[in-house]
Structure formats: structure tokens, C-alpha cells
Amino acid sequence: MDQADIRRALIDALASVAPEGDYDRLKPDRPLRDQLDIDSYDFLNVVVHLHEQLGVDIPEADYQKLATLDSAVAYLAPRLGAA
Amino acid sequence: MAEFRMPSLGADMESGVLVEWLVAPGQAVKRGQVVAVVETQKGAVEVEIWEAGVVDALVVRPGTRVPVGEVLATLRDGEARPAAVPPSLPPTPPPAPAVQPVPEPFVPAAAAHVKASPAARKRADALRVDLARVTGSGPGGAITLEDVESAAARAAQAPAPPAVRAAAPADKQAAMRAAIAAAMSKSKREIPHYYLGTTIDVTRAQDWLTQENAKRPVKERILFAAVLLKAVAGALPEVPELNGFWVDGAFRPSAAVHLGVGIALRGGGLIAPAIHDANSKSVAELMAALGDLIQRARTGALRSSELTDATVTVTNLGEQGVESVYGVIYPPQVALIGLGKIVERPWAEDGGVFVRRVLHATLSADHRASVGHRGGLFLAALDRLLQQPEKL
Helix, strand or coil: CCHHHHHHHHHHHHHHHCCCCCHHHCCCCCCHHHHCCCCHHHHHHHHHHHHHHHCCCCCHHHHHHHCCHHHHHHHHHHHCCCC | CEEEECCCCCCCCCEEEEEEECCCCCCEECCCEEEEEEEECCEEEEEEECCCEEEEEECCCCCEEEECCCEEEEEECCCCCCCCCCCCCCCCCCCCCCCCCCCCCCCCCCHHHCCECHHHHHHHHHHCCCHHHCCCCCHHHCECHHHHHHHHHHHHCCCCCCCCCCCCHHHHHHHHHHHHHHHHHHHHHHCCEEEEEEEEECHHHHHHHHHHHHCCCHHHCCCHHHHHHHHHHHHHHHCHHHCEEEECCEEEECCCCCEEECEEECCCEEECCEECCHHHCCHHHHHHHHHHHHHHHHCCCEEHHHHHCCCEEEEECHHHCCCCCCCCCCCCECEEEEECCCEEEEEEECCEEEEEEEEEEEEEEECCCCCHHHHHHHHHHHHHHHCCHHHC
């Protein structure tokens, strides 16, 4: 699994809770919560989705590391054995 | 022979569209069983039946708009037996202006500002006549039943309506906005609101939750919102005049706390379905109930009892970056609790200054049912319960 796969998996997880989002124009370095209408319930579902799809367990203390698409990929990559 | 009638699913609901039957004649039904799907201004609702029995006849066919209180189906007692007779539906309806299948929810255009008799309004809704376009011949230009019938007859002579299509999202949103407008206008017209607010230190509660969640797998993690709901449900019994209904000029307290939760819908709608018996659920059970409710609110699968049973409501706008929310009470309830976002603030305690995480909690209450002193006791109880989260 490479970084592009991780990015795709993240977008899938986000789209599953916020289907109306404009994922083609998502800015990877801006906070996701500023670009998508997701609340803490939605975010918890994203975390559960990632756990089910990628097998990665994200502890609560690390939630803030998923603030942007870029930071989320950077966080997940070493945990998924990607470069 | 018992009758199952169209329920009122909101303060201002006058009619709903029967979308689908989930039972058939000859089938046994239990109290609380979901038997039909009804489309209201707030979206599709799963309607429960509150009698046990066997379905005798489905009186109304899917696609029909039905006023609140009209018979939808009949029940008989006794054992279910296979339907040997075909389902008894009414004969083919007479030609227009009889009730037609409704392709999209009918939004009464500015109905509140048009003078029309209640009979005229009901008929206008059934015949899909827009009151704003009818000239009234009654006193003061009010629209009468005859005016509505004539308008419908004229419309029936017009070219045939377009082919039936599913409700466009814009129509559904307009219907939702109209429902919210009606309820909130009624609230502000009829309820003398008073407002109280207090800042609550939630550092202990959050730290407790972090420890709890560290022990839990991802799927069982609890949101802080569930902790807040538990504390609200626990504080309400201390001030019973905040939990119940104002009906026919008097307050009717409720023994149970059915906590309405404000849920924002994607696309701009708002609904506040109830978590039943919130005060007897644990924090984990409240979290499960909350998650399930949000899911079904957003997919249009709420049950009628969830829409009608809330004895008090909580609105949590902290997620949107709002520090305080002084909400509008949903009639016939008598209180609404508002919760703002959690912020770090300097906090003076025992002569020292520390950084604590706090939120602003508010109470909007009906001055006919309670006084400020009592409302204040509720907020004090809420604060007290949040300082001992392990006891929640």
C-alpha cells in the first residue's frame, strides 16, 4: 500500500460520512473540518471506517494528527508499512 | 374493531402522505410495531401502532395525503390468519378533484399569512390548491371552502400534471424549512421564554472520558456529547417543572425523561428526535442510542414515537464553534438546554489561576411552567454532576 492508496482510502472514508463534499477540489494542507461538514460523530465514523478498511487503530490522543489530508497520510503511512 | 389513525407527528402537522404499508391484512401486530412509512415536512417517518391486534383492512392506499386523525387502517382482535380475501382497498377514486397520488410534498405557501377557514385550509391541502393564489370571497377577503373547491375545479380543467417523479431535494428542503418555521413561530408566539446561562468546568469530565475511551475498542468509543446528555438527564429530575408538556393551559410533568437531541441534517435541515428514558441509560447506552438516532435521522428512518415523545430538548452547537446557544423551545415542551463549545480559559480557583477546559451551558425555559430560581437550580445540578463524572 503506497501513499496514493492511503490518500484514496482516506477520501473513501470521508465520502462515506460526507457524500456531498467536493473531493476533487479538497485542499490537502487545509483542515478537513473547514472544507467538509463533519462533526465529532462523523469523525468517529471515519476512524471506525479506517479501522475496518485498513486495520489501523487510531487512539483518541492521535485524532488531531488527522486534521488535514496531508497530515493524515503522514500519520498513517508508517503504520501501514508504506514509504 | 379498532382504528389506526394518522398521528400528529409535530406541533403544526396538519396532514401527511402515506408512502408505504409495512403490514398486510391478516397480519398480527404488537404495540409499538412499525406499520407504515409516512412522509411529513420533516421527511419520512416510520409510524408505530399502539394497539395489538390483527390488521383487518388497509383503508388508505400508498401515495395518498391524509389529514391528521383520519383512519388509515382497521384492526380486529384475535389470531392472524392468512388473507384468503384480496386486500380491501377503496374502489377506484372518482375523477379529479379527488385526492391524487402525491409526487412531492406539498408546501403550503405562506399559509400562515393567508386568511382562510380551517376547513378551507384542509381542503386546499388535500386538493393541492395553493392558498396564496386563491381569491377569498368570505368576510375580510378570507378564503372559504367553496373558494377552494372552485379553484380546484378550474385547475382540474388545466392540462394534465407532469408524470409522477420522486420528490426533488429542493422541495424536501423547502418542506423542512416550512416545518421548522411553523414550529419556531408558534413557540415565539405562545411561550414566554426566559434565559439563563452558566460556565461549567468540564476538565474533570473530559479527562475521565479520555481514560474510559483508552480502555475501549474503536467501535465502542464514547463521544463527550453522551456524557453531557447523561448529566442533563440526571439533573432534570431535580427540577421537574422543566421536563414535560404545556397542554391546555397547564403543565403536565413527565416521570420519564425522553431527551430530545437536536440533530443537524446534511443539506440544512434540523430535527430533534427523542432518546427514550435517557435518565435510566448508562453513558455507554446513551452513546449507542445517540449514534443510532443520528444515523436514522440522516437516512430518514426515524420512528413516530421519537418525533412526538421528547419531554425536553438539548441543542449542542459546540461543534460549530459556537460558545453559547440560547435556543427556541419546541412546543409543547417547556425547556431547551443549550451547550456551547469547549474552550480553554484561565480559571481562578482557591486563590490561584489555572487553565481549565470549560463550556457555556444555557437554559431557555417557559415562564408559565417554571421560575428563574428553579431554572438556576437545574444548571447548578448539571454543573455538580459534571464535576463527578465517574458517578454519572
